[in-house]
Structure formats: C-alpha cells, structure tokens
Amino acid sequence: MAVHVLTDSTADLPERIATQHGITVVPLNLHFNDEVLKDGEDIWAEEFYHRMVNESITPDSSAPTVEDFVAAYRRIAQPGDTILSVHLSEKLSATLKSARKAAELVAPDISVRVVDSRLVSMGLGWAVLEAARSLNEGVDLETVLQRLDQASERAVIYFSVDNLEHLHRTGRIGTATAAEGVVNVKPIFSIANEELVTVELFRGSQRSLSHHLAELVQQRIGDRRYYLALVHAEQQEEIERIREAFGKDPRIEELILGYVGPIVGAHVGPGTVGVIALPLPECG
Numbered sequence: 001m002a003v004h005v006l007t008d009s010t011a012d013l014p015e016r017i018a019t020q021h022g023i024t025v026v027p028l029n030l031h032f033n034d035e036v037l038k039d040g041e042d043i044w045a046e047e048f049y050h051r052m053v054n055e056s057i058t059p060d061s062s063a064p065t066v067e068d069f070v071a072a073y074r075r076i077a078q079p080g081d082t083i084l085s086v087h088l089s090e091k092l093s094a095t096l097k098s099a100r101k102a103a104e105l106v107a108p109d110i111s112v113r114v115v116d117s118r119l120v121s122m123g124l125g126w127a128v129l130e131a132a133r134s135l136n137e138g139v140d141l142e143t144v145l146q147r148l149d150q151a152s153e154r155a156v157i158y159f160s161v162d163n164l165e166h167l168h169r170t171g172r173i174g175t176a177t178a179a180e181g182v183v184n185v186k187p188i189f190s191i192a193n194e195e196l197v198t199v200e201l202f203r204g205s206q207r208s209l210s211h212h213l214a215e216l217v218q219q220r221i222g223d224r225r226y227y228l229a230l231v232h233a234e235q236q237e238e239i240e241r242i243r244e245a246f247g248k249d250p251r252i253e254e255l256i257l258g259y260v261g262p263i264v265g266a267h268v269g270p271g272t273v274g275v276i277a278l279p280l281p282e283c284g
Contacts, residue, residue: 003135006023007087011128022132025040080109088117122276130281131148160202160272225252
C-alpha cells in the first residue's frame with residue numbers, strides 16, 4: 001500500500017521539484033472578470049503579473065471544487081493506498097473544506113489524511129517537501145503527520161510589499177495602514193496564528209531592507225539548520241540582494257529561489273519579496 005503526497009498550488013513549489021519528489025499539485029482558480037484560469041496549468045507567474053500590471057485587472061481566486069479533489073485522489077491512488085493531502089490554512093481558503101469532503105467520497109477505497117498546514121506559499125511548500133522526502137526515506141506516516149503539525153510553529157516567514165493596495169482590497173491589512181503614504185517606509189509582515197501581522201515599519205534603502213530581512217530570519221533561526229526559500233513577484237534583483245545578504249550561511253540545508261505564485265500574488269501584488277525558512281525537525 002503506497003502513500004502519496006498531494007498539496008495545492010498555493011505551496012508555490014517549483015514544478016520540477018514537485019515532480020522530482022512525486023508531489024501532486026491541485027490548482028486553485030484565478031478569475032479575470034469572466035475568465036477562469038487554473039493556477040499553474042492555464043496561467044503561470046510571469047504571465048499573471050504581466051496581466052496584473054498591463055491590464056489593470058485585480059483578479060479574484062477560488063478554491064478547487066470537491067470534484068477536482070476527487071478526480072486527483074482517484075488519479076494518483078489505487079484501492080488500499082493512502083494520500084497525505086496537505087493544504088494552506090483553513091482561515092485563508094475553502095480549499096481544505098473541499099479536500100475533506102472529497103476524502104469522504106473516496107473512502108473507504110482510498111484513505112485520505114487531510115492536513116491543515118496553517119501555512120501558505122513556500123512555508124507550505126517546505127512542509128510538503130519535507131513530508132514527501134521523509135516518506136521516501138521510510139519514516140512512518142504518524143511521525144510525518146506529527147512533523148507537519150509542528151511545521152507552522154517552526155516556520156519563519158517575513159515579507160514586504162511594494163504597496164498596500166492589494167492587501168487593502170482583500171481585507172488583510174491590519175495595522176499596516178500606518179505606513180501608507182509615508183516616504184521611504186516599507187512595512188515588514190509576518191504570519192502569526194494564521195494571521196497577517198506587521199513586524200515593523202522599516203526605513204532605509206532597498207539594499208538595507210534586503211540585509212534586514214536576512215538578519216530577522218537568522219536571529220529567529222539561532223543555531224539550527226534550515227531550509228530557505230526566497231520568493232518574489234517580479235523582483236528578481238531584490239531576491240539576488242537578499243541571497244547575497246545570507247552569504248554562505250552554513251546552517252542553510254537547501255535554498256530555493258522562486259516566484260510568489262498567482263494565488264498569493266493576487267493578495268499581495270507585484271513587487272512583493274518573501275523570505276521563508278523552515279528549521280529541520282529536532283528528530284532529524
């Protein structure tokens with residue numbers, strides 16, 4: 001009986017890495033007025049941000065349907081198999097609700113363990129990747145589930161946006177409104193208790209911001225080894241500066257550079273940069 005790993009497109013996992021580790025990705029949907037596109041199948045990050053900027057359209061997003069999950073579960077698993085279905089925070093999307101209903105519909109032929117990661121973007125991505133690797137290494141399912149449950153507590157997430165327009169629109173802004181209209185101030189956000197929080201209002205140059213984001217992560221990490229992802233929404237130069245700021249930190253187990261995917265990007269907008277770290281579990 002095989003165990004399969006499945007997640008959704010908000011994990012922002014590069015396609016080659018998901019494929020390499022046998023991770024199935026179920027796409028969320030993007031709505032450009034009456035046009036509905038599947039994230040990572042009908043539209044990718046580069047085209048998405050190009051359309052956001054040039055068409056002046058603010059897209060909406062929606063969760064996969066129950067039928068989407070049923071089809072994916074039955075496609076990857078045989079009767080008697082188990083699927084580990086790991087998704088973004090239930091507070092952020094109806095995706096988990098669809099996955100749970102689909103799990104009921106494919107039971108008892110296929111056992112689906114639906115997990116709320118309480119994470120998003122490469123926070124979710126690292127948790128899923130760690131789970132897939134652990135299973136491939138022979139770690140038992142219950143230990144993998146325990147590590148997944150602890151991932152949101154281990155994860156270190158910081159990001160900065162180019163402007164607050166998109167966070168305003170989606171109602172996720174909180175106290176960040178204090179930064180609006182202030183010259184040379186960049187709000188730095190994190191995620192705590194599955195909610196967006198403002199860490200500080202940073203004053204300084206872009207280069208200084210890059211170093212400061214790296215310092216924030218390294219201070220939180222301490223002496224632990226960690227996975228690191230640097231993600232961006234059309235900010236390649238800024239990501240390179242952040243990578244330089246981390247230098248050759250010997251604590252970095254693995255580094256992934258990539259995009260903030262379209263679903264998350266619809267909420268934060270072009271110009272966003274994110275630094276996401278996941279310390280290795282204590283049990284190794």
